[in-house]
Amino acid sequence: MSRNFLETETPAWVAEGLITEAxxxxxxxxxxSEAVQAVGLLPLLGSILVGLSALSVVAANWQSLPTPVRLGLLLxxxxxxxxxxEYFLHRGxxxxxxxxxxLGLVIFGASIILTSQLYQLVGYDVSGLLAWVVVGVLLxxxxxxxxxxxxxxxxxVAVQTYCTQALGVFSYATLGLVALGSGWRWWRPAAGREPDTLVASLLALSLLWQAALWVALSHAKITWFFIPAMLVYAAGDWHPNRAAGRALQGPPLVAAYLFALGLALFGETDQYAGLLRPPVLAYLGALxxxxxxxxxGKRARGTLASLPDWLLLLPGFYLPGGLPLAVATLVVLYAHAGSVLTRAHRAGEAEQLTLGTVLFVVATMVAYFKLTWAFLDKSLFFLIGGVLLLSLSWYLRRRNAQRLAAGVATVTGGAVAPEPNSRPPAANS
Structure with a gap:
C-alpha cells in the first residue's frame, strides 16, 4: 500500500466513519512518503556512481595493469x-x-570470470560459476x-544459460541450488514474515527457464517441459500460504495456457507431431x-476447486490435426475460463473475475476466427465479430457487477448489526 493511496482515500474513510482521524x-x-524513500536511496545511488566511475577507469586500463594489481583491485x-x-546494516x-x-555478490562473480580469463580457465570448468551460486544462496x-x-x-539462470549455450552441458547442481536452496529460503522465510510473492514468481520463472534449457539441450519433445513445470505448480498446491502458492503457480499456468492457445490456433496440421508427441505411456505416466x-496437495490445503487448472494439460496433441483438434482445444479453453469465472463468483474476487472474463473473451475470439474466417465476407466478418465481442463484454461486466454488489451487500449486512433502540437508516438508491 502506497502513501499516495492513503492520502487520497483515507479522508473519505474518516468521513464515512470507517476510521478516526487519529x-x-x-x-x-x-x-x-516517496520523498523520504528517495532521500534514503541517495547514498546507494552515489556509491553506485562512484563505483561505476572507478570501474570505467580500471576497465580502460585493465590489460596494461600487472597481474598482482588486477587481483588486488578485485579483492x-x-x-x-x-x-x-555491514557498516550500514549496523547503523540501521x-x-x-x-x-x-x-553489489559485493556481483563483484564476486565478476572476479571469478576475470580471474578465469586471466589464467585461461574460461570455457573449461563451471565450478567457479557454481561457487558464485553457492555464495549467493548462503548470503x-x-x-x-x-x-x-x-x-x-x-x-x-545466468549460470545455467552459460553452461548450456557455451559449454553444452546442463548443470544439475545449479538447478538443485536454485530449487532447493533458494526455494527453501522462500518457503520458510524469517520469523514473522510472509513468503514473498515476487520471489515466488521469479523462482518459478527461473525453474521453468532451466527446464526449457534442459529440453532444448537433450533434444527431447518439447511437451516434456510440462512435467517439471507442473511439478512447480504442484509445489504451490502444498504451500500453506495461499497467496504465495498461487504466485508460484502463475508462470506454469501461463505457459500451459499459451501452449493450449497455440494448439488451438496452429494445430490444424500434423506438422507438430514430431515435436509434440512423446512416447504415450512414459509421458502420460509422468503427467x-x-x-x-x-x-x-489441493486436498490437504482445501483447494480442490482449483483442480480445473489441469484442463489445460489435457494431451490433445495426440489427436489428429484439423478441425476436430481445434474444436476440442477450444472446448478446453472455454471450460477453463468457465472454471475461473465460477471460482471467482463464489469467492467474490474482482481480480479473478476480470481474469476469467479476459480468458472467456480470448477463447471466443479464437473460436470466431478459426471457425468463421473461411465462411463469411471479410467486412461482415469483422462487423459481426465486433458486435459479438462488445455484447459479450457488456454482459460479463454486468454479471460481474451484480455478483460483486450482492457479495458486498451480504458482507455488510452480516457484519454490522443495528442497535436495538436505533432508528433504521434512510434508504439509499
Whole structure:
C-alpha cells in the first residue's frame, strides 16, 4: 500500500466513519512518503556512481595493469562492498546495507570470470560459476532481504544459460541450488514474515527457464517441459500460504495456457507431431504422477476447486490435426475460463473475475476466427465479430457487477448489526 493511496482515500474513510482521524494519522505515519524513500536511496545511488566511475577507469586500463594489481583491485573492491554493507546494516540502514552486499555478490562473480580469463580457465570448468551460486544462496540465508533472495535465483539462470549455450552441458547442481536452496529460503522465510510473492514468481520463472534449457539441450519433445513445470505448480498446491502458492503457480499456468492457445490456433496440421508427441505411456505416466501429487496437495490445503487448472494439460496433441483438434482445444479453453469465472463468483474476487472474463473473451475470439474466417465476407466478418465481442463484454461486466454488489451487500449486512433502540437508516438508491 502506497502513501499516495492513503492520502487520497483515507479522508473519505474518516468521513464515512470507517476510521478516526487519529487512526488516519497513524496509518500515514506507518508509510513514509516517496520523498523520504528517495532521500534514503541517495547514498546507494552515489556509491553506485562512484563505483561505476572507478570501474570505467580500471576497465580502460585493465590489460596494461600487472597481474598482482588486477587481483588486488578485485579483492579490494569485494572487501569494500561487503564491509560497507555491514557498516550500514549496523547503523540501521538496511536498504543501503543490503544493496552493498548485493553489489559485493556481483563483484564476486565478476572476479571469478576475470580471474578465469586471466589464467585461461574460461570455457573449461563451471565450478567457479557454481561457487558464485553457492555464495549467493548462503548470503540469502544470512540476511533477511528480498534483493539478496532474488539475486541467487537470477544468477542461477545466468549460470545455467552459460553452461548450456557455451559449454553444452546442463548443470544439475545449479538447478538443485536454485530449487532447493533458494526455494527453501522462500518457503520458510524469517520469523514473522510472509513468503514473498515476487520471489515466488521469479523462482518459478527461473525453474521453468532451466527446464526449457534442459529440453532444448537433450533434444527431447518439447511437451516434456510440462512435467517439471507442473511439478512447480504442484509445489504451490502444498504451500500453506495461499497467496504465495498461487504466485508460484502463475508462470506454469501461463505457459500451459499459451501452449493450449497455440494448439488451438496452429494445430490444424500434423506438422507438430514430431515435436509434440512423446512416447504415450512414459509421458502420460509422468503427467499422472504429477497430477496425483497436485491433487493430494489441493486436498490437504482445501483447494480442490482449483483442480480445473489441469484442463489445460489435457494431451490433445495426440489427436489428429484439423478441425476436430481445434474444436476440442477450444472446448478446453472455454471450460477453463468457465472454471475461473465460477471460482471467482463464489469467492467474490474482482481480480479473478476480470481474469476469467479476459480468458472467456480470448477463447471466443479464437473460436470466431478459426471457425468463421473461411465462411463469411471479410467486412461482415469483422462487423459481426465486433458486435459479438462488445455484447459479450457488456454482459460479463454486468454479471460481474451484480455478483460483486450482492457479495458486498451480504458482507455488510452480516457484519454490522443495528442497535436495538436505533432508528433504521434512510434508504439509499
Amino acid at each position: 487512526q488516519r494519522e497513524r496509518l500515514l505515519a506507518r508509510y513514509p 579490494g573492491s569485494l572487501l569494500a562492498a561487503y564491509a560497507g554493507g 540502514n538496511r536498504r543501503v546495507g543490503h544493496g552493498l552486499l548485493g 540469502s540465508y544470512l540476511y533477511d532481504s528480498q534483493a539478496l533472495t532474488l539475486l541467487p535465483i537470477i544468477i542461477g 499422472a504422477a504429477v497430477l496425483a501429487l497436485s491433487v493430494a
